[in-house]
Amino acid sequence: MQKLINFLRGSVRLEITGAFPERFLNLCAQRGVLFWGVEWREAGVLRITVAHRDAARAEALGERVLCQVARLSRRGVPSFLWRFRKRYAFLAGFAGSLLAVCILSSFILTVDVQGNETVSTAQILSELRRQGVRPGAYGPAIDEREAANRVLLQLPSLSWMAINLHGTRAEVLVREAVPKPEVVDERRLGDIVAEAPGILTHLEVESGQAMFQEGDTVVAGEVLISGTVRMDPPEYSGREPSWLEVRAMGRVYARTWRILTAEIPLEGMVKDYTGEAEHRWFVNLLGRRVNFYRNGGISFAKYDKISEVWTLTLPGGQRLPLALGRETLRAYETGGAELDAAAAQTLLEQRLEEALLAQVGDGQVVRTDCAAVRRDGMLTVTLTAECREEIGTFVPRSTPPLTNEKGP
Amino acid sequence: MERTAEVFDLPGDLVAGLPRVEITGCRELRMENHRGILAYGEDEIHISGGKMILKVRGAHLELKAMNAGELLITGEIAGVDFS
Incomplete structure (x- = not known):
């Protein structure tokens, strides 16, 4: 440990020549000049090692006791650096490097976004860039809180954001907003209407009056669950039935057949x-x-x-x-x-199946049949699919609800 | 002061500033309250103790460290004489 300290602070080997070099040692001890490695060479010649910072004082003390003090060698970090005192280009480069490290470390090099699940990182980075938080921005000039607030105003799907600057890395922590639950406005009256033709397989009426039964065939646009409910009076009361306007709610499942067509030139x-x-x-x-490269024209058409x-x-994966x-x-x-007709047909069938699944949504496809026809240089593929799906969709009434007690 | 310290049974190095010599084995000698080195050599080192002179004899003697009040000598110490 002591050797390491001596190396860091540097040491100088001195040779003292004089009539009484012991007096030099005593004077050094009295004046607090630390020395070690005392070596008695011959009568009147002594060698010691002193710390780099005490070398000049030791030389001055040597003159006081009429001894000649000569520097034999230098060791340690200060002596190493002392060698470069006249290498101006090196010193300028070294100073420039230190300055660059000090200044460049204040610039943001990477922006790291954490905590997002549905909102894409690219979207957040884009908005951050718009607000000045981007690679190359001067970190101390950024008001993190203000920038985070401005980003939150632009991205309503985020509920919270914090920007932390760690040297060259900007850490952006986000929390996403919880989406509002869909609220059914029960005051808005309407019917459940078939959006596709089919044979009903199951009805779940929560509110309203079912207009069909399971096994019935319906066409698109027919009212499946009516929002107008007939209220029969007590038997033998002699009163007319009344009508209650509600918002029809429920689910209607049916077997449906969908026909999709696509064509491609051969x-x-x-x-x-x-x-x-x-x-x-x-x-x-x-x-x-x-x-x-120069912004010249491109020679290819x-x-x-x-x-x-x-x-x-970086080795840790940091870009x-x-x-x-x-x-x-x-x-x-x-x-x-x-074109290869078989490959083209396969391609069209895949595209049609993808389109079918997108149309059916949560329903299921029971069976599909494909037919391909070549005509006039075109390949036409027709997909016929039997599906089981929910066909009921709510259609609000444009007319005001009935207020009289007559039938609709 | 030396006499007073002896009469009152007080430590002489504290009261009278007398030299205190501590030898560890035969390879290390530590001295406090010295007054400086009078002669230095590999075989013999003379140290001033005020009213006395301490002569350290031996071989390969080396003044390891020294400041205004203390010094440390290492080497093969053969004997210590007071004069």
Whole structure:
């Protein structure tokens, strides 16, 4: 430990020559000049080691006791640094490096968003960038609280946000807002209407009067559950039945048949790459793109642009705002070619099934049949599907509710 | 002061500033209240103790550390003489 301390503070080996070098030792001891490594060379010659900061004082004390003090060697960090005292370029670079570290560490290099689930990180980063929190921004100039409030105003799906600056990293913590539950306005009157034709398989009436029974066939637009409920008077009372206006509620399930059609030309235009290519390099630094090419015209009439970006990433996975990119422009010409009919049919069937699932929603597809027809250079695929799904949808009444006791 | 310390049975190094010498084994000598080194060599070191002179004899003697009040000598100490 002592050696390490001596190395850090530096030491100088001195040779003292004089009639009475012991007096020099005594004087050093009295004046608080620490020394060690005393070596008696011969009569009148002594070598000691002193700390770097005490070397000048020791030399002055040597003159007082009529001894010659000569520096033999230097060791330690101060001596190491002392060697560079005349290397001005090195010192300027060193000072510049220190300055760069001190100043650049105040700039944001990465923005790390945490806590979001439904709101995309890109959306939050985009809004943060708009409010000045972005890679390359000067950290001390950012009012974190103000910026977070402004972002929250722009993103109502977030309920809370905190921006913490940790050196070059901006940590953004967010909490998402809980969506409002859907409230059914029961004062709004209306009916449950079929949105597709089908055969009813199940009715769940919560409010209103069912107009059909299970097994009935309905067409699109027919009222399945009416919001006008007939209220029969007591038997033998002689009074007319009354009508109660309510909001029809319930679920109606039915077997439905859907027919979807899609077509594609059997001859299409395909790309034929000519082999010519052009590369363009660029650097993206702190969100700013620097191109290493001139903005001249592109000599190809038709081309594909393929971008590849290599981002500088730290070992922990942290991505730095420095990326090298290359754009490759590949020239091509187009020409007609006949499509593979089987592949085209498979493609259309897949697309139709995807469209069918999107239409059915929570329902289920019981059976599907596909038929393909070639006509006039077109391939037409028709998908017929039997489904089980909920077909009831609420349709509010545009007319005011009835107030008399007559039938609708 | 030396006599007074002896009469009153007080530690002489505290009352009279007398040298205090502590030898650990035969390789280390620590001295307090010294008055400086009079002669220095690998075989013999003379230290002033005020009214007396302490002569440390031995081989490969080395003044390891020294300040205004204390010093430390290491080496193969053969004997200590007072004069």
